[in-house]
Amino acid sequence: xxxxxNGVLHELGxxxxxxxLYQQTIxxxxxxxELLELPHHLQLILAQPKNEIMVHxxxxxxxxxxxxxxxxxxxxxxxxxxxxxxxxYHQTVNLDDIKSLSxxxxxxxxxxxxxxxxxxxxVQVDPRRHSSDELMRLTRRFTTALGTNIGxxxxxxxxxxxxxxxxxxxxxxxxxxxxxxxxxxxxxxxVTGKPPEFGGCLGRDKATGQGLVYVLxxxxxELGLSLKGLTxxxxxxxxxxxxxxxxxxxxxxxxxxxxxxxxxIREDAGIxxxxxxxxxxxxxxxxxxPQATPIGIDDCYSTPVDLFIPAALxxxxxxxxxxxxxxxxxxxxxxxxxxxxAERILLERGVAVLPAILCNxxxxxxxxxxxxxxxxxxxxxxETVDAQLKKHVFAAAQRVKxxxxxxxxxxxxxxxxxxxxxxxRVYRLRGIFP
Ligand code: NAD
Numbered sequence: 001x002x003x004x005x006n007g008v009l010h011e012l013g014x015x016x017x018x019x020x021l022y023q024q025t026i027x028x029x030x031x032x033x034e035l036l037e038l039p040h041h042l043q044l045i046l047a048q049p050k051n052e053i054m055v056h057x058x059x060x061x062x063x064x065x066x067x068x069x070x071x072x073x074x075x076x077x078x079x080x081x082x083x084x085x086x087x088x089y090h091q092t093v094n095l096d097d098i099k100s101l102s103x104x105x106x107x108x109x110x111x112x113x114x115x116x117x118x119x120x121x122x123v124q125v126d127p128r129r130h131s132s133d134e135l136m137r138l139t140r141r142f143t144t145a146l147g148t149n150i151g152x153x154x155x156x157x158x159x160x161x162x163x164x165x166x167x168x169x170x171x172x173x174x175x176x177x178x179x180x181x182x183x184x185x186x187x188x189x190x191v192t193g194k195p196p197e198f199g200g201c202l203g204r205d206k207a208t209g210q211g212l213v214y215v216l217x218x219x220x221x222e223l224g225l226s227l228k229g230l231t232x233x234x235x236x237x238x239x240x241x242x243x244x245x246x247x248x249x250x251x252x253x254x255x256x257x258x259x260x261x262x263x264x265i266r267e268d269a270g271i272x273x274x275x276x277x278x279x280x281x282x283x284x285x286x287x288x289x290p291q292a293t294p295i296g297i298d299d300c301y302s303t304p305v306d307l308f309i310p311a312a313l314x315x316x317x318x319x320x321x322x323x324x325x326x327x328x329x330x331x332x333x334x335x336x337x338x339x340x341x342a343e344r345i346l347l348e349r350g351v352a353v354l355p356a357i358l359c360n361x362x363x364x365x366x367x368x369x370x371x372x373x374x375x376x377x378x379x380x381x382x383e384t385v386d387a388q389l390k391k392h393v394f395a396a397a398q399r400v401k402x403x404x405x406x407x408x409x410x411x412x413x414x415x416x417x418x419x420x421x422x423x424x425r426v427y428r429l430r431g432i433f434p
Contacts, residue, residue: 006030008043021314024340025100029107032416035407038424041432046423049076049102052095053121055145059138062131071123071142073149073157076102078117079426080110082153084364084371086160087167088122089135090313097314098122101160104335105364108357110419111396114368119155121146127162128284136170143174150175152189152375158367159193161238161313165205168194189374192367201370203385204363209243210386211362211393212309212333213251215354218397223329223352228252231305233327235259236312237280240333240360244309245273257295257303260312263287264300302326310337317342325351332356347410355412357419358400365392 005016006027017023026047033043053073058066072095075083085105088098098120106118123142127135143150150157159168168191176187183190194200203210213227220226230253234241237260245255255273257266262285265271271292279289287294295303304326310316311333317325322342330346331354332338338346338353346353366389373380380388396418403421404414 006034006047008040008047012044012047018341019339020096021100021336022096022103024315025103025336028340028412029103029416029420032409032413033420035409035413036417036420036424038420042424042427045427045432046077046103046106046420049074049099050078051075051149052099053146053149054095055142057141057145059134059141061134069123069125069138069142071121071145072098073121073146073155074098074102074119075149075155076118076120077106077423079423079430080106080117081115082117083119083155084109084114084116084367085119085121085158086363087157087163087171088120088160089125089127089162089167090122091124091126092313093122093124100314101335104357106423107416107419108361108364109368110422111357111399111415112361112365112368112392113395113422114365114392116156116364116368119157120160121157122160122162125162132166135167139167139170140174143171144178147178150190151179152183152187152371156189156367156371157191158364159239164239165193165195165200168192168200169198172198186374189371192370194370199370199374201366201373201385202380202382203389204366204370205239206243206247207366207385207389208240208333208360208363209245209247210389211365212240212244212331212359213247214362214390214393215359215397216248216307216329216331218394219352219354219401220329222401225306225328229254230307231256232307232309233257233300233303233305234308234333235300235310235316235337236334237276237286238311240363241309241311242273242277242280244311244333246277248307249273253307256305257300258286258292259297259300260286264295264297265289265292266295266299266303267292298324307331309333313337315339317346319345322346322349327351329354332359335360343410343412353411355400355415357415358396358411361396362389362393365389
């Protein structure tokens with residue numbers, strides 16, 4: 001993996017900063033591009049997003065005061081199809097992180113061979129500090145501020161950290177109220193991850209976790225492991241973390257330790273993943289869960305397990321934590337949770353690191369199914385969704401394994417190679433306008 005600033009970034013005027021998430025992300029992508037001998041002009045194109053949209057908008061609070069919010073939508077690349085990617089509500093949202101996540105979306109959609117490009121967006125806000133009414137007004141103002149920068153044929157947002165099916169319902173409804181007349185009834189394809197009653201796809205809520213389970217089905221046997229009796233720990237118990245834990249528990253895995261923004265807990269005999277999800281739904285976090293022992297953050301990272309799943313924020317697994325983590329496999333539920341320096345340590349220690357663009361691609365894949373159903377006025381049953389998801393995930397995992405073998409590289413580089421091969425082919429076919 002590249003250690004210094006890639007030549008392309010140098011050419012674009014970047015100054016080397018090993019802690020910068022965007023540089024970390026694009027450096028790793030460009031390293032794969034070099035292995036693949038992707039033409040220099042394509043590397044330049046991919047090194048920067050196509051559009052970076054920043055908006056400021058006021059929102060009325062419940063006490064009749066007004067607050068100004070900052071929102072982002074970064075559209076990285078649309079060579080494969082309309083831009084696609086989540087909308088995050090979190091107090092740390094910033095342009096560089098959103099840029100990084102938009103790159104990962106381009107890579108993810110391409111790895112999955114979806115006819116979609118990559119984007120990401122969000123608002124700098126702590127959603128936990130706002131009422132449902134305030135979040136509704138914020139979402140409607142944000143959607144209005146984005147205007148025609150989103151649309152079912154152009155850029156299709158989805159839920160991410162801090163947003164959910166309700167957020168997507170507000171977004172779609174707002175868009176449909178302002179859309180051109182013929183999109184007023186069919187415009188719900190502007191976002192995915194909607195509630196099933198309003199054009200959502202069955203299984204979208206569990207899709208990211210389900211995809212991760214299918215990835216493990218494909219990869220674990222080669223590592224001499226199986227889900228039955230596999231011990232695991234998780235960082236983050238939101239959508240991705242809690243669904244992954246519940247689905248893995250159904251397959252016989254044992255949840256030993258969990259950490260979220262409220263605290264960390266451990267129980268070696270196994271934490272009941274469903275009971276914990278119900279508890280978190282009620283209380284907002286894992287802290288105080290009565291059937292496990294409270295532990296410190298470091299204790300959670302160092303709990304011995306077969307499988308460690310970061311499913312919260314970016315860069316949480318740094319060099320220190322990479323030394324603490326005591327696992328055989330690290331599967332990235334979150335986007336970019338492992339810094340490059342941490343990954344080197346983990347690989348040296350013999351840990352198999354399964355990259356986010358493969359592990360959490362189940363979410364965007366089922367989002368694609370939702371968009372497809374909306375456009376074709378169809379409703380798939382849950383079995384069809386699951387079978388199609390499994391097919392897509394297995395094919396992507398095969399591509400990654402093949403690339404790792406062909407280029408004798410780590411899984412992250414292999415995943416980027418498999419994604420870039422597709423992007424490169426389409427650029428060659430379409431050419432660069434004019
Ligand atoms: P979420 O908001 O549902 O849950 C986030 C979790 O992270 C919560 O449990 C929260 O407590 C925890 N968390 C936040 N800050 C923390 C901190 N400082 N320390 C420990 N834990 C902390 O979000 P989500 O949708 O589950 O997304 C999690 C990650 O997965 C993000 O990286 C997101 O981009 C990625 N992802 C999500 C989806 C999806 O479908 N939701 C799809 C692909 C990737």
